[in-house]
Amino acid sequence: MRNVRTPAVMSRPMLMGLAALLWSGCGGLPEATDSVSELQTQQAALAPDQCAPVPAAQTNAGGIVYHRYATGMTWANAKADCTAMGGRLAVPFNSASNSAIHSIIGTDLTYIGLKQASGQSSTSAGWQTPEGNPAPFFNWSSGEPNDMDGVENGHQDCARMYTTGAWDDVACTQVSPYVCEFAVPPLQCAGGSSCALGTDSAYHCTCPTGQHYDVQRNACVNGP
Numbered sequence: 367m368r369n370v371r372t373p374a375v376m377s378r379p380m381l382m383g384l385a386a387l388l389w390s391g392c393g394g395l396p397e398a399t400d401s402v403s404e405l406q407t408q409q410a411a412l413a414p415d416q417c418a419p420v421p422a423a424q425t426n427a428g429g430i431v432y433h434r435y436a437t438g439m440t441w442a443n444a445k446a447d448c449t450a451m452g453g454r455l456a457v458p459f460n461s462a463s464n465s466a467i468h469s470i471i472g473t474d475l476t477y478i479g480l481k482q483a484s485g486q487s488s489t490s491a492g493w494q495t496p497e498g499n500p501a502p503f504f505n506w507s508s509g510e511p512n513d514m515d516g517v518e519n520g521h522q523d524c525a526r527m528y529t530t531g532a533w534d535d536v537a538c539t540q541v542s543p544y545v546c547e548f549a550v551p552p553l554q555c556a557g558g559s560s561c562a563l564g565t566d567s568a569y570h571c572t573c574p575t576g577q578h579y580d581v582q583r584n585a586c587v588n589g590p
Contacts, residue, residue, distance in 0.1 A: 414581045415571045417561040418451040418552035422543075427466035431548040432456055434470045441524040444477045444544035445496050450568050455479030456547040457495050459502045467545050468531035477544040478533070480525035482511075489513045489535065493525070504533070511535035557585020 421433035439447060445455045457479040458464035467478065480501050483492035489511045493501040510533060513522045524538040527545075536542075555561045555571035559579050562572045571579045573586035580587045 412452040413568065413570065415579055416452045416553065417555050417569050417571050418453065418546070418548070419561045419569065420554065421546075423470035423472065425466050425470050426551075428462055429549070430463065430466070431551050432467055432470060433546045433548070433552070434472075434476065434543060435546065436474070436543045438541035438543060439477075440541060441477055441481065441538040444542075445479070446567070448479075448544070448546035449496075450563060451546055451548075451552055452568070453546040453548040453552065454496050456545040457502070458505065461503075461505070464503065464505050464527075464531060467527060471527055471529065471543070471545065473529055474543045475526045475528060475534070475536075477542045478525050478527050479547075480533075481538065482523040482535070484520065484523075486518055489516070489518050491518075505531065507532035507534055553584070555579075555584070557583060559584070559586045 418433060419435070422436040423434040425432050433451075433453075435444075435447070441455075448455045455477065456467050458467055467476075479496045480493050481496070483494055483498075486492040490506075493504070493511075495501060507528055507530070511522065511525075513519050513535060522535040522537050524536055524540070525533050526536050526540070526542055527533055553561075553571065557580075558577070559571040559573050561569050564570045564572075571584070573579050576590070577586040577588055578590060579585075
């Protein structure tokens, strides 16, 4: 069993509240309100030892932290992996956030957090965030989304970003790298600890046998 000491530091809910206050006090970004509030709500409930693995690339823009992971996954598995880190599959909410994501994808077609709801009458209808809310912004490549043949048939219901920054609709079973986003920088395990997926389907800082993770020190210390 993981033994986690309660830290004498500012909790993540407190950090999220401060982030929300600063965001509102500075006016935020006009197109970001719904998308960012969804992300802030999700991260406010994180465990103090919940972490994110070291990404292949990362950037910070508009108050959002973006991590790219190079291991290919299906869209559903990428969504689940981002959630396990305490974030979500990245949702571009305006041209600036789209550019930020584009800046770290390199030469790989990369999953973003848009999925088409079932039962749509056209290829461009029903695109949603991972939470099931209407997508706040679109940047489809010319001729996309086309569901392969230009007719809505439910074959291509997930969105990937081209290396140009424009988007393509693809089958959700395609395996691709992906970008996660976080409202605050995720915990990076240190002091001999490593970020590992637990039985609760969340990533936690873990330690070798005979040690436990100390949240305040962000390190492994002796003792069960």
